[in-house]
Amino acid sequence: MKLNKRLSLFVLSAFTSLSLAAQQTPTPGYFMFPIKPGERNYLSGSMGEIRSNHFHGGLDIKTDQRIGLDVHAAADGYISRVKQSTYGYGNIIYVTHPNGLTTTYAHLSAYYEPLANYMLQQQYEKQTFELELFPEPSMFPVKKGDVIALSGNTGGSGGPHLHFEIRDDKDKLYNPLRYKFSEIIDTTPPDIFSLGIQTLNIHGRVNNEFGRAEFTPVKKGNSYIIADTVYAHGLLGLELQTTDRYDGASNRNGTQEVTLYANNKPAYHHLIEAVPFELSRQVSQHINYEMYKRRGRTFQKAFVDDGNDLPLYNTNARQGKLSIKPDSVYQIRIEAKDSYDNTSTLSFIIKGQKPAFTKTLAKSVKQPQLGFELVGNVLQVNATDTSSTPRNVELFLGDKRYDLVPSYTKNSTSVCLYDLRAGVPDSISFCGISRNIPEFDAVIPSGKEISYSNSFLHALFSKESLYDTLYFQTKKEGDVYTIGDYFTPLLKAIKVTIAPETPITDKSKAAVYFLGNNGRGRGYQGGTWNGNRITFTTRNMGKFRVLEDVKAPTIRLLSKSKDQIKFRIGDDLSGINSFNAYINGQWLLMKYEHKTATIYSEKINKNISLSGEVVLKVKDNAGNEATYTTTI
Template sequence: MFRSLILYSQILILCLLSAPTLATQPIETHTQEGLRWPLDATRRITSTFGEYRSDRFHAGLDFSINGNIGVPCFAIDDGYISRIKTSFNGYGRVIYLTLHSGDIAVYGHLDGFEGRVETRLREEQLRQGRYSVELWFKPGELEYQNGDIVGYCGGTGAGAPHLHFELRTPRNEPYDPVLAGFYYDDQSAPYVRRVSIRALDGDSEVESSMKPLVRSVEKNFAAPVKFYGRVGISAQAHDYQQGGWSRLGVQELSLYVDDELRHRTVLDTFPYDLNRHSRLDFDYELGREGMRKFRRLYVTPGNELEFYDEGLPGGVLDSRELGVGFHQVRIEVVDHRGNRSEMHWPIEALAESRIPLASEPDTIPDYLNHSHKPLDFPIEVGIVGTTAIINLPSVPDSISVRNIFTASPAYLHPKRLVPSGNGSWATRAQLSMDHSGPTMFSVLIEDSSGTVYQNHREIIILPLASGKDVTYSVPNSGYNIRFEGYGQPWDIVAEMTVEEPEDGTEAPILTMYPRDYPFLTTFRLLLDSESEPFDDQAVMVYRERPDQDWQFLSNFREQDGYRLTAKVFSFESFSVVRDTIPPELFNATPRDGIAFASTKPRMAVSIRDEFSGLDIENCDMRLNGESVIWIYDPDADRMYFEPW
């Protein structure tokens, strides 16, 4: 529940100022370019530039500090501290050191700052009465020389203790620190663990399917695959620093087809405003299926990143251009130290689609206009982009099939289903962007005797086109759902299912598909109540799967409480619940009545909220009735105060 927390304790404390120190022996102090290494304690890397993060790229190098909080960090060159920030998440305590060149060195997750900076920080925290502050400085205020201590490593923000180190251009764009000479010891070659190939439009397929196919790589080879039309290949590549345990990313990936270089990705720099384009650089769809870190070896529409060599033919492969038969794919990967390896993959281009996309109506047999016997057989309808795939995974053993047709929706025209392997039958059809709402997909099976059997499946479809808002009235529910601000590079036809409210929910459960669509920007999801306003405990929630708990999404209201709104970045299951459970405080230390000898005892309390989550910036901790500058550890869900 979004609610303030107050911890009262009647303790008199004497505050003494101290700074963390930890003596270390230097390894090597400077790069060949004369830049000071940001720390001496270690050269062990736990994350590299450009690695996958949830909806963003990793923007620097992470150095392990082996759990030794307080390791000093050094100015890599002459400059001045232009900015500091403290927050409970993100980079935690972070320093921005502007160098004489104009570039910016960033030191994140620090435990403390150098004395002058720490003094300025504490003055500002006392002035604002809070931990989370941000300060900007001008040249001449906080000058540092190459090798001066600027801070001390820690674990603030999130994750285990480590130093997050970035280099940025004067335009504030991050670039790989390796390019500035921060090479680390590594003689181990990277490798490709798995590869994937996917159809890129409604007229293409991989192994008779529009779904992506993943192959494991064994001894640098992957098993052959058949495809038709336009496809794209992705690779999951890893690297290990010699003597290290962390799975690292690679710096460069190249795609060759029949020994022709088609695509190259070099992870050197990117602008922060394109961070979410990581959904296009990585295969976001596979990521939603739990297969993360697949890097696309082709450029999708809307991808504005500059990782890619624009002088090459491109990584989109078309069977009609390559020619029928086998072609040899070779993927080469290079790590940040220049070590390289390659893998090989034979792919077979087919002469025609096994499940053609029908553009004209098939000849309509006379039996389509007569009565049919109902029969319960499975019908699957999947939508990829604006293309529907109608699939019968099996046909009853008692039926000797002569023909299988679709009978509706009418605007698709009848389509003949064809065998698609393993006893299944399928066809594809282009959906209309002008049709929305409940749509009945009927399938007719004619057996060898001429008897015709029928079954159907109804789904709700909602076409989403860039710049157009869509509203749908959920039948017999008293609710309307509306999508506003859809501005993606592609038009899609979304599918929605509606389920009755379950125990604990106040509205129908609305599930949107496709779950794996790589939205680049948020759009607004609006849920309108036709009968009565939502009360102040009503919140919009979401979940990925039915077996998961509901997660808080939003409690913003409009139109006198009759509308709940949320910014949405992916399709999930959505509903409304009432959050009536307050946050909980427990495990407070020191305990009441305890005697202690320390002049700087830590006051701490664990906090949790079982549902909506904490509005942590509006929580409060007080000592003898006065607010103190407290800190929140998001990993431990614990608030604490340590006297200065």
């Protein structure tokens, strides 16, 4: 395991903030609410919500399910950055303020003048739709309340809304609700749905079993309890599934703050505030990533796991992990708090219980079976036996044989545990059944640059690729390469080289695609060819395949007039890479809305009609190009 050396201190039994800016009390009224200021507003997203690969960095403000609401500057300042993009934030404005903070306004449908004309002129000058500019402070000053844009649904937005952020000069993201906007009413405490308890070492047990257990709390007012005593032993980590709601809204949002107490002493605290933009991807270590990927359920850990460097935590010396000793009683209290200090509390009792061998037999006779799974650094071997007396499992490591004694038996399946740090075994055997353990091709430590090769691939891990030790697994089935475990997150990308056996007709059209876990995905990864080998980088593990894209993109004319021409474009495999339109040989700006697969023109001079020959060229990521010609 990677050793995390963070040791946070408690001051007067209270948690101290890790950010000076977060400690400062926001000036009431400094920022104006950017949508319908002074009126009741609602949120579709809050600060710190868990997204697929990042923390949500601000507020998603509802815009009455429509596009075109006025967007107001939250305070005096100047427009310091503006960007148009097909994905991500879409159209976004950054306004820098005298207090050193910057507010952002994203997914906009349009900019107000003179910014709109400045952006349009620059797009024509550089002949590109996607553009990012950094105006001088004197170019676009704004006053608090000025209308700077219209709300929209551009970029990666899933529906009309305004994404609103507050950042500092280091690009740390702060919770806008610290300013307690009167437009948002919240007297509703967070909901607590489930508690997870995970064993963190080979001695760990929850109700005498190794692994992970879930408990459903019972609600009483704003308090939740787990009625039954939890019997446990060893090192444990707690996880909480919680969301928050605002008054008058049915949608669920994120819960920013969680505090864990053991026997009334603080053991762990996190506040999703001052999140460094460059560390936001570490959300995958803040949550139980496997549960999120397998079941779509978000459990926030109430302990700091190995490799997690986010500055969100204050903990005891064990990083919030609980060390449960036999015959001890632990009163556990977990508080979940939202941005308006509404609090829900979960309480339960853990009683320390020394692990003991227990046995339950299945009602029906079962044939002997042998299987295993990896849980952290522990190999859990599951052996089903017909005998009323459980038998040992034989483990082979090099030229040595070891007997694994069952820890307990449940429904005639004995559970044997082995710490892989003692060495990865070659095979296991039980009742005449043998299982090789080929899945663990290599043990890749975190914090080191490691190169791994076998007969069909080469993988390079940087020092920052892994959160923790990886028991690396690879497999080749025909043209499909399984690289690592889909349910294990990567912090930074790994570089992989493969040599496909199936002949490639045209390497310029062939690239690597990410198939996900089930093999049905088609995520373009790209790659660089060197002879018959292709090298690519990936921030996900799972299944990959080299595919050839020989089809050009599709183009369909939707409408044309003297004011605007509109097309629908698409590609069946590698995806759209670029598009350019020309009218009478002159470049014509086309704006792209990927959610509807449409592109539409915007003239640089609104008073001049479109007239003449229009040529549209669309290229995909494999270099295939389609051309469409029409006349207005």
